[in-house]
Amino acid sequence: MTCRLFFCVATLPLAGCVNVKPIEVKPIHVTVDVNVNVKVDKSLDNYFDDIDEKSTTTTPAAKPAAQPAPTPATP
Amino acid sequence: MKTSPGFRALFAALIAFAVVGPAQAQAPAGAIPLSVLRKDQEKRLPALDALKARGVVGENNRGFVEVRGNGSDDATNLVADENHDRAVVYTVFARKYNIGPEQVGRLRAKKIAAKSKPGIWLQAPDGTWYQKKD
Numbered sequence: 001m002t003c004r005l006f007f008c009v010a011t012l013p014l015a016g017c018v019n020v021k022p023i024e025v026k027p028i029h030v031t032v033d034v035n036v037n038v039k040v041d042k043s044l045d046n047y048f049d050d051i052d053e054k055s056t057t058t059t060p061a062a063k064p065a066a067q068p069a070p071t072p073a074t075p
Numbered sequence: 076m077k078t079s080p081g082f083r084a085l086f087a088a089l090i091a092f093a094v095v096g097p098a099q100a101q102a103p104a105g106a107i108p109l110s111v112l113r114k115d116q117e118k119r120l121p122a123l124d125a126l127k128a129r130g131v132v133g134e135n136n137r138g139f140v141e142v143r144g145n146g147s148d149d150a151t152n153l154v155a156d157e158n159h160d161r162a163v164v165y166t167v168f169a170r171k172y173n174i175g176p177e178q179v180g181r182l183r184a185k186k187i188a189a190k191s192k193p194g195i196w197l198q199a200p201d202g203t204w205y206q207k208k209d
Contacts, residue, residue: 036172037182043168044183047109051116056124058190 109167112160119153126150133196133204134187138165138180143196143204 052058123140126132131150135141139158142150162176165183169176188197193209 036174037178040168040172040174040179040182041186043171044179044186047113047164047168048183048186051113051120052190054117055120057127057192057195058187059192060190 107163109164112163116157116160119157122153123157126153127195130194130196130206133198134184134191135198136181136184136200136202137177138183138187141198 053060123132126146127134127140131143131146132140132154133143139161140154142154146154161180161183165176165179168179172179184198188207191197191207193207195207196204197207198204
């Protein structure tokens, strides 16, 4: 018991020498920002699309091209 | 538990926003529903479009309209009304997504720049003004 206590006391000053590097969290933060921007963009589109379509100074948002109708199989 | 009236009002606005969604939620400034704001914006759209087409008004890089040079009183008032409504809309979305209204405005500005027709005056992210080309 005394030996253990001595070991703990002896190694205590070394505890200050441990160098812990900070954890890098930037990539996670960037991902969250991008997701929020996408959501905000969608909300803005929902609100402003009608106004933009009626405006003569903006072009309507490009809509996805319609899928071509499947051609009937030839016998 | 005692809460301040300001806290209760903010809490009520957040609950209303979460329940009825952004299009119907009460706007924080002046308690105007967004659907009413949109109708007002649609009403002033022809006049605003005319000013933008003549180059009197441009779209800045913060999602607001600006009178370029010396505009008439009518133009200045129209721009002020439009910017007030846009600010309310940006604030509502900013609170919903827990970001600053400036960030919402900048996202809207990018969208406007992309959608604007040639000839419309726009402000680049670095602050310089340019007329959109083909």
